[in-house]
Amino acid sequence: MANVLELSKIRKSFGTELVLNDLSLSVPEHTATVLIGASGSGKSTLLRCINLLESIDDGQIFLDGEEISDPLINVDEVRRKLGMVFQSFNLFPHKTVLENITLAPIKVQGKSKEEAITATLALLKRFDLADKADQYPDRLSGGQQQRVAIIRSLALNPRLLLLDEITSALDPVLVNEVLSIVRDLKSDGMTMVLATHEMGFATQVADEVCFLESGNILERGSAQDVLHAPKNPKTQEFLKRVHQAGRL
Amino acid sequence: MSERINSAWSPSSREIQRRGERKRISRRQAAIAAVSTTVVLGTLLIILVTSPGWEIVKNTFFDIDYGREVFPTVIAGLWINLQLTFIGGAAIGVIALGLALLRTTKSPALTPFRFLATAYVDIFRGAPLILIILLVGFGVPALQLKGISSNVIFLGTVAVVLTYSAYVAEVIRSGILSIHPSQRAAARSLGLTSGQTMRYVVLPQAIRRVVPPLLNDFVSLLKDTGLVSILGVTDAVRAAQINASRTFNYTPYVVAAVLFLLITIPMTRYTDRAIRQRTNAQSSEGAI
Numbered sequence: 001m002a003n004v005l006e007l008s009k010i011r012k013s014f015g016t017e018l019v020l021n022d023l024s025l026s027v028p029e030h031t032a033t034v035l036i037g038a039s040g041s042g043k044s045t046l047l048r049c050i051n052l053l054e055s056i057d058d059g060q061i062f063l064d065g066e067e068i069s070d071p072l073i074n075v076d077e078v079r080r081k082l083g084m085v086f087q088s089f090n091l092f093p094h095k096t097v098l099e100n101i102t103l104a105p106i107k108v109q110g111k112s113k114e115e116a117i118t119a120t121l122a123l124l125k126r127f128d129l130a131d132k133a134d135q136y137p138d139r140l141s142g143g144q145q146q147r148v149a150i151i152r153s154l155a156l157n158p159r160l161l162l163l164d165e166i167t168s169a170l171d172p173v174l175v176n177e178v179l180s181i182v183r184d185l186k187s188d189g190m191t192m193v194l195a196t197h198e199m200g201f202a203t204q205v206a207d208e209v210c211f212l213e214s215g216n217i218l219e220r221g222s223a224q225d226v227l228h229a230p231k232n233p234k235t236q237e238f239l240k241r242v243h244q245a246g247r248l
Numbered sequence: 249m250s251e252r253i254n255s256a257w258s259p260s261s262r263e264i265q266r267r268g269e270r271k272r273i274s275r276r277q278a279a280i281a282a283v284s285t286t287v288v289l290g291t292l293l294i295i296l297v298t299s300p301g302w303e304i305v306k307n308t309f310f311d312i313d314y315g316r317e318v319f320p321t322v323i324a325g326l327w328i329n330l331q332l333t334f335i336g337g338a339a340i341g342v343i344a345l346g347l348a349l350l351r352t353t354k355s356p357a358l359t360p361f362r363f364l365a366t367a368y369v370d371i372f373r374g375a376p377l378i379l380i381i382l383l384v385g386f387g388v389p390a391l392q393l394k395g396i397s398s399n400v401i402f403l404g405t406v407a408v409v410l411t412y413s414a415y416v417a418e419v420i421r422s423g424i425l426s427i428h429p430s431q432r433a434a435a436r437s438l439g440l441t442s443g444q445t446m447r448y449v450v451l452p453q454a455i456r457r458v459v460p461p462l463l464n465d466f467v468s469l470l471k472d473t474g475l476v477s478i479l480g481v482t483d484a485v486r487a488a489q490i491n492a493s494r495t496f497n498y499t500p501y502v503v504a505a506v507l508f509l510l511i512t513i514p515m516t517r518y519t520d521r522a523i524r525q526r527t528n529a530q531s532s533e534g535a536i
Contacts, residue, residue, distance in 0.1 A: 094453050
């Protein structure tokens with residue numbers, strides 16, 4: 001199986017603070033890699049680096065074998081192949097649900113308006129949001145907004161989907177409607193890298209779980225191994241705290 | 249989802265009692281407001297009409313017959329102010345948008361223009377409008393350039409446009425900077441170029457956000473068009489001045505002031521309402 005994403009010895013610092021330290025990771029096609037770890041362990045930064053929203057200090061990033069950490073690369077073309085969903089949804093408040101989703105297919109991929117709308121309505125219907133097409137984001141619940149944000153990134157048929165703590169801003173009742181979309185995508189064979197605090201969900205979708213601590217992957221393996229029989233004392237300590245918070 | 253209001257509901261006796269109490273309270277408050285207003289305004293009026301010079305002021309500033317006589321010339325002048333406001337306003341909008349975009353661009357090819365735009369804004373925002381009007385109004389004709397009109401209305405408009413486009417550019421720029429970086433990140437992560445991000449995501453939100461302050465500037469613009477009278481343009485201020493110096497009766501100034509107020513007060517009321525609506529909308533935007 002070919003690796004969609006390959007990270008080799010990534011290093012990234014903000015000022016004097018080292019956020020990612022010599023981090024390497026391979027993501028094979030049709031797999032889901034789950035990043036866990038405390039806030040500040042570098043999960044979000046890693047996802048933002050993959051999407052070239054942050055530049056790295058050292059190391060290499062390959063997407064389908066092409067080095068995208070090359071400064072000469074066309075970043076807009078790279079980002080077209082990557083979908084990204086944020087913790088805070090980041091929908092465009094001045095555009096309706098339909099306009100939010102069709103913006104990139106029309107302006108970036110050059111699809112006709114009719115074509116983009118037809119495809120979007122099909123996606124909305126699939127995820128039970130067909131009746132929200134003409135609503136503005138502030139009329140939707142948090143869960144609905146996040147589902148729209150996921151659909152918005154799916155509309156470009158990305159090679160790889162990056163999900164950055166997409167349920168952290170939602171109340172527990174709304175979490176599941178968002179996670180069920182991700183489960184659907186996983187069974188469709190979408191390749192994903194996701195940062196999450198939902199350990200139960202991680203167990204369900206993860207092909208590989210990586211525990212991040214001060215910018216590096218301390219422990220990696222199947223969900224069963226890392227989440228239920230962690231070897232590293234720091235992983236054990238982290239999972240114990242998650243247990244105490246009632247999130248497993 | 250909230251439940252539908254039950255049509256079978258009728259207010260309880262306690263609620264009916266509360267409504268009566270509320271009505272009594274609001275009646276008492278209205279009475280207090282009326283008494284207080286009468287006392288304060290009455291006192292001010294008495295101070296005014298019992299002042300030693302009131303008779304003279306009444307005759308030289310509030311001469312109704314003379315006011316009626318000069319009204320047509322002042323209102324003709326006001327028409328000039330209005331034309332200047334709308335034509336100038338359109339030019340200001342276009343130039344200011346260009347300046348704001350130049351000042352926020354990171355494109356290396358546009359670096360010299362970014363510096364020029366910054367210098368432009370510094371100069372025209374920092375110098376008093378009246379000086380710019382004098383410099384343009386008397387300086388440009390002195391250059392004796394071919395093809396440049398020395399019409400005072402044209403030059404006055406140019407001076408006002410130069411100054412106000414600097415003000416408005418800063419307002420638009422502050423709007424652009426107020427859009428949260430996460431909006432830009434979301435747009436860029438969808439593969440939109442920086443230009444597309446500005447055009448389809450940042451600018452529409454920024455403009456919406458700065459409409460109230462822009463309306464404020466529009467009101468100021470209308471008032472400040474009165475300053476072009478120093479170049480000899482017969483606008484409302486100048487027309488009033490001519491009539492006043494002819495008779496030493498200052499009623500024309502009052503007429504001009506009242507005419508300006510008749511336009512600016514509704515405009516400011518409208519602006520205040522727009523700001524209120526904007527604030528309300530923003531508080532419901534909190535989840536974004």
